[in-house]
Amino acid sequence: MTFRMNRRSLMAGAAATAFSARSMAQAQQPINVKIGVLNDRSGLYADLTGEGSVIAARMAVEDFRAAANGINVQIVSADHQNKPDVGANIARQWYDNDAVDVITDVPTSSVGLAVNQITREKNRIHLNSGSATSDLTGAQCSPNTIHWTYDTYMLSQGTGGAMVKAGGDTWFFLTADYAFGHALERDTTAVVQRAGGRVLGGVRTPFPGTDFSSFLLQAQASRAKVIGLANAGGDTVNSIKQAAEFGITAGGQKLAGLLVFVVDVHALGLQTAQGLVLTETFYWDLNDNTRAWSRRFGAQRNGFMPTMVQAGVYSSTLHYLKAVAATKSKDPAQVMAWMKANGTDDPLFGQGTIRQDGRKIHPAYLFEVKKPSESKGPWDYYKLLATIPGEEAFRPLNAGVCPLVRA
């Protein structure tokens, strides 16, 4: 494993050390913190997380001026190749041999859950931004983990509930035929019905699939106003492409992607993705703060705009550093207590809170992908349809089955 040292912060840290030594050794040793960014750097989620998450973490260290605050930060990163045992191996090695204090990002639910478990066993901190599974704050919740950016509950809540409010009250589901797809469909159905909508039908598609034409024709024939895509990754991209070929959105039906990220829209192009409705908790063009930050990010990332997962890495790293500076310690129990007791505030997600079960609460946004004619420039992809307040967007504290809450 190679270590990417943040040279600037390291030098600044060295300078800080020299400084404190000169100022009569105020007994304020800088605290050495090591942050491990563990994600997919070569596969399916490399654009969504990957190097961008490392840049985001580094920007958090810069913006916090960690060195000036007496924290000496080192960032290491590795590729878990979306394999749980590779991820588990790296996490263990980081904790056991390399004195890593925090592991951030970790997309792919199976890897996220594995790291969650190891972090608890080794008593360190896991700030998960990349995984979708709501189990991280449910049955498998841990006092050492914060699930930062999004989860499956919030995705179905956002897209399902807000779509019905916006008039999309009849639904048809295209569901990837495995547990993840089933869960998304079940949760979204519940939300749609609670909001007064109706589900006209659905079809289970083999996973992974390439040909969705017959399923899309069924969806078209159902005359539902909204076609919910309860799938992910390649399935979503393929179904959106083929829906565009059938002219489904042009015919007045709306496609609702339950797990689509801005990089997917970027890859599909507006011509194909136009009219798609989706939920995210961050978009680079939300306000002045997000625009300014994203431009700095883009300058280091060949013009790529940040995803919500990368924004989550920034936000969580920032809050963690604040906690270390405030408690003057990196003891996991103390730091976690501080992080949960004090609200979060950063330019990307605004103000938020962290719940007892480790769920970070912030608003979610329902977006519609623009038509090519509406887009004013590169990465101008979304228009905002609705804002869902954090309390509504995420699963209520007592509805999960997190043992920490009952205790």
Next chain:
Amino acid sequence: MAEISIAAPPASPTEAADHAALHRTLFIALAALLVVLPFIPVIGYPFFLMKVLCFALFACAFNLMLGYGGLLSFGHAAYFGFASYVSAYTAKHWGLTPEASILLGTASGAILGLAFGSLAIRRQGIYFAMITLALAQMVYFFSLQTPRFTGGEDGIQAVPRNALLGVLPLSNDTVTYYLVAAIFMAGILLIYRIIHSPFGQVLKAIRDNEARAVSLGYRVNQYKLAVFVLSASLAGLAGATKAVAVQLASLTDVHWSMSGEVVLMTLVGGMGTVFGPIVGAAVIISMQNFLAGLGAWVTIVQGVIFVICVLVFREGIVGVIGKWLKKPL
């Protein structure tokens, strides 16, 4: 068309004794290495070593079928992965001790092997490979669709390491490592014994010329089925052990790419050699592990190394060394 034989010409009795002595020395050296490995810095990380050993045993089991039986299965992930699910499930939900869950896992590999093998051996070559692949895919989809048993795409997480035989606690990674090392040594010694038994001789005869073996009166299909079941059980043993060592079982292990990975390990190390698959597994797993920091370059480096192996080490790393030494390794 001339028959191409991979095997060396039959060894004279003195040569055979010579080879056996060499192998004995190598096994002792290997055992000694396994004992001291955890004390070597950097590579001596017990968790990593356990993974290498599990995959090495998996590759050896696969090699038993490919290298000595001449049967290319493209679905070995099914036995490996399914056994790891059974082992993880019984340890977690039934609270079984490690030896019991590993045995149950191995048994599930054997049963799957018997079922799949009895179908697959009816065909040869590419058709054989396709049948094993298709059946393995069924196991994959079964695992994907039964979250109650396998945890679906989340896998079975946090598998407890219960006390071995109810007395010896496995809470410590190093203790677990020695258990895995013992299972690994027992596994490869068994494979070595199988290869050099009369049964193994018949297998090699079938591999080199099936028609002649039939004409000599051997019931070829029974031999093939036997080696299929043996190989599947040992793959199951490797998978079941891995679930206990790594403390998780996931879809990665039943996915078809895992079947491909074990072919890669065997070919890189040396097909039809005793020690080749061990070296191959060590090379591939180390690459996955130590190159993880390279990010997107991992797969590229892996590809380049594979190309170099194909160009330079046509018989695999150990195969080439064996050729230099003029001794089967």
